[in-house]
Amino acid sequence: MVIKRLKITLPKPKVSLDRLGQLVFTFKEVTKLALKTNKNLLILAFILNALWGFSAAPGFYLEKLILDRLVENIGNPNWQTALNMISILIILRLLLELTRNILSRISGFLRRALSRQFDAEINVQIGKKLAELDLKLIEDPDFKNKYDKIERESGRRAWGLMMPLSDIPNYLVGFLSSVALLILLHPLVSFGIIIVSVPQFLIDRKFIKKDYELDTKLSPLYRIWGWLSNYLVRNRNYLELKILKLSEYLVNKLRKIQEQVLYEWYGLQKKRELSRFWSLLPLTIFELGISLWLVFLVIGKKVTIGSFEMFLRALRNAQANLTGLVSSFLEIYENYIYVSDLVWFLNLEPTIERSNRGMRLSKDEKYSVKLEHVWFKYREEQPWVVKDISFIINPGERIALVGENGVGKSTLIKLIARFYDPQRGNVRIGSNNLNKINLADWRARLGVLFQEFETYPFSARETIGYGDVARINELTEIKEAARRTDIANYIESLPLGWENPLAPEFEKGVAPSIGQWQRFGISRMLFRKNADILIMDEPTSSVDPRAEEKIFNELLVKTEGKILIFVSQRFSTVRRADRILVMDKGRVVEEGTHEELMKKNGLYEELFTIQAKGYK
Structure with missing residues (x-):
């Protein structure tokens, strides 16, 4: 007789995609989950963040006009006329800043609300899916390892997914609006900003992979950490903890695991920060060079003091927004493995738990x-648990x-x-x-x-x-x-x-x-x-x-x-x-x-x- 194999082959997440494919996959899946959570709130957050990002450039231009008017009217006997114009410009700048503050407050609220709803939606989806799956899959050790990781990271990742996703419109529009101003200075300035930002992008991408590898390596320790933490705070364990005096022993065991995990984590973070320091040098040198160039242009009277300030602010804003944009995509990319695991989990299909299929039972008939x-055993390599029972x-x-x-x-x-x-x-x-x-x-x-x-x-x-x-x-x-x-x-x-x-x-x-x-x-x-x-x-x-x-x-x-x-x-x-x-021993040996x-x-x-x- 041919024995059906119970050995479970878990479907693999899409880890074979190239880097761009992984980024696109993660961005698409996160957006789908976010839209499913609260479509209207997400769209509103996108619009408000885009407006906030766009509003920086008009502010720089108003500041340029204010500075230029001040410089032009130094020693002007008709200062009252100039003061009226400068006052109007200052009021417009203040109104713009007030608008930016309002947009920032509302946007912050929407992002927090989205993150909470996203976290809640993920938890609901995980719970619903787990209830649908077959017990043979749920009890499989390989599945447990992957599921424990998904469950452990779901709360932390919800914030890490929603924040960069909702920030992308802000950074993208903010970068483009600043670039539009810098093109007035010289088109190559905008191109230079992108070039000098590449080292930072490469370093961050490198350490994202190392983070995942370390997290995978430490996964067994995280499971023990979680079990010990949970055991020490459960009410039902208090009596046994007191009688056996286990508390101090288990706390010390927990601390040793924490020390081992944190030691390796701190080591990786030190390397990351040192690499980031060196990757920022080209950006710093580029900004210094543009600043000196602008100083010479002012001295040569080719640009005004106001234009100097506007271009310098636009340069820094473009750099900040490009860094933010790259960081947002990197954060989304960093979540690729988690998202692919989550999507894999949510797309699992049961083989037994398909209640809408099969022959219907008569409500009036009683069945034997x-x-x-x-015969039955839980895993292929394990012994039979039930043997030839009839x-x-x-x-x-x-x-x-x-x-x-x-x-x-x-x-x-x-x-x-x-x-x-x-x-x-x-x-x-x-x-x-x-x-x-x-x-x-x-x-x-x-x-x-x-x-x-x-x-x-x-x-x-x-x-x-x-x-x-x-x-x-x-x-x-x-x-x-x-x-x-x-x-x-x-x-x-x-x-x-x-x-x-x-x-x-x-x-x-x-x-x-x-x-x-x-x-x-x-x-x-x-x-x-x-x-x-x-x-x-x-x-x-x-x-x-x-x-x-x-x-x-x-x-x-x-x-x-x-x-x-x-x-x-x-x-x-x-x-x-x-x-x-x-x-x-797995058999019915007597009956009566x-x-x-x-x-x-x-x-x-x-x-x-x-x-x-x-x-x-």
């Missing part, structure tokens, strides 16, 4: 679940999965829920292969409580209502689900009742115990209206025996006529199943009722006896 010689579960049956940790029980649940497809064999729903069935239909029939279920910090009503979000406001049915797990009384004792937050960080929020969280999780599963196949992985492991008995009695009533599959290490619960599947399995004197009897001894 059948496994036929199923069984059938008929509608209305209660099935228990029993076995020591790591024998494949939770993996079996993931296969039934179709988070993965087996490499060999088939999972059938009724007579149909699960991979041919509409996934949304199938998941709607499932109520699953995983071993690592989510503890939502929101209201008690929402926490249970998330089991069926279309009915999240149906409080009567939410209360009924809570009553069946004996959590309703606890909720109603809270200060805000059903609207009380379940996290102490919120006002009047509380921190439920682990056992109470399990009851919330079971209530959420029971709230699913159309679920006729209920799956629970260690559902009552943290619940006291009396509560467990009550919850399980309610489950048996609630699940009448439905398939119930549960994983449990508590044999007081397991023995009530219609059928028990005993797993060992509690009484039948006890008579076999096999693994089940051994595990039961070990647990029973603890109660004697």
